[in-house]
């Protein structure tokens with residue numbers, strides 16, 4: 001096959017980062033294989049809440065650094081998807097519903113008592129990246145969502161099949177992301193292909209996505225370690 005060049009080569013290099021995505025982390029492999037204990041699922045849900053509540057801070061940082069009005073008016077939707085529009089409910093509420101469905105109280109999730117240091121460091125590194133790096137790199141770092149829908153679909157099936165003690169009414173978060181993630185990642189891909197033109201800009205975008213794969217992997221390393229059998 002001829003070598004890919006230009007935008008095609010750039011998109012292929014971004015997609016190739018899927019090999020480093022956290023769907024292949026041993027903790028997720030055990031989760032989707034139905035091999036996690038109740039305590040481990042609860043630990044994952046409580047720790048991942050810290051990621052969920054930090055995503056709008058990350059997206060607000062991208063907005064604050066982005067001079068392009070067209071990008072901002074679409075990107076702002078991500079914040080409402082998580083925080084909820086006034087009077088409505090968003091992804092953070094849905095995650096709290098998931099927490100209750102796995103037997104946690106809202107209080108113990110909201111007060112972050114279960115969040116382990118490695119998860120906090122990894123998530124904070126993602127927010128700091130968005131605050132301090134050029135906005136196009138921060139957009140590129142969100143592109144792990146290109147790889148998320150398959151993992152979400154597997155997770156939904158695994159939760160329903162392998163963990164009958166989880167109230168299926170609490171799985172709405174994942175159903176919503178099945179629609180939101182492709183929409184968001186398609187937009188992010190359009191933005192980076194339009195704005196990252198030089199070889200150097202494209203290499204930085206791929207490096208940003210690689211960094212994000214490390215963030216997600218580190219989150220699971222920390223959870224796996226904290227909740228080992």
Ligand SMILES: O=C(O)c1cc(C(=O)O)c2c(n1)C(=O)C(=O)c1cc(C(=O)O)[nH]c1-2
Nearest residue numbers: 055141142143144145146147148151177216
């Ligand atoms: O459960 C997952 O495996 C997973 C992965 C990712 C991702 O790949 O970054 C996100 C989410 N979930 C998610 O729920 C979410 O809202 C989200 C936002 C972002 C982002 O970087 O802007 N990634 C993700």
